[in-house]
Amino acid sequence: MGKAKKRSINLGKHNQFTSMTREDAVLEVVKRFKRNESVLDLVTMFGLSAEELLEGGALYEEVKSIEGMLDA
Numbered sequence: 078m079g080k081a082k083k084r085s086i087n088l089g090k091h092n093q094f095t096s097m098t099r100e101d102a103v104l105e106v107v108k109r110f111k112r113n114e115s116v117l118d119l120v121t122m123f124g125l126s127a128e129e130l131l132e133g134g135a136l137y138e139e140v141k142s143i144e145g146m147l148d149a
Contacts, residue, residue, distance in 0.1 A: 103133035
């Protein structure tokens with residue numbers, strides 16, 4: 078196996094979540110908002126609501142920007 082492929086596989090191993098609770102997902106979404114990263118995967122996987130994200134520490138403007146993805 079080449080060096081580049083081996084490095085890519087090792088990076089993928091360390092970027093995975095082994096188990097995540099709903100509370101962990103909310104905290105991760107808030108962290109991603111702060112780093113300007115995509116939150117689509119976690120929001121849709123857990124069906125997060127605007128209220129949960131706001132209680133978790135997200136800003137109103139951030140939550141409003143993804144309003145179409147959120148569960149009511």
